[in-house]
Amino acid sequence: QLHLVQSGGGLVQTGDSLRLSCAASGGTFRRYAMAWFRQSPGKEREFVAGYRQNGGTIYYEDSVKGRFSMYRDNVKNMVYLQMNSLLPEDTGVYYCAASSSLILGTLRSRGSYGYWGQGTQVTVPS
Secondary structure, three states: OOEEEEEOOEEOOOOOOEEEEEEEEOOOHHHOEEEEEEEOOOOOOEEEEEEOOOOOOOEEOHHHOOOEEEEEEOOOOEEEEEEOOOOHHHOEEEEEEEEOOOOOOOOOOHHHOOEEOOOEEEEOOO
């Protein structure tokens, strides 16, 4: 059973940077599809970035392309979300997620993920 523990987040100003971390334990890390989602007030949880099992291309939600970078450390069983040039609309609770059996075409669907971190708040005041 994979267990995900997040760290990072906080209150920053427009244009600042933050890095979120997600530590995975209890499973063979590289066999999982990993993703970051976020949930802003009054909105549904949405896909931010992710990759399929065994790595490969990392996909991003359009509004974060060029500002956010997802990367992983297979030795430490960690995934990270580096967030640069933060905007007020990036405010929300960020979750890392994992799936051991991602079906092709469902990377961006939150229902595809069975393992979730506890969430971490990112606040960028307007």
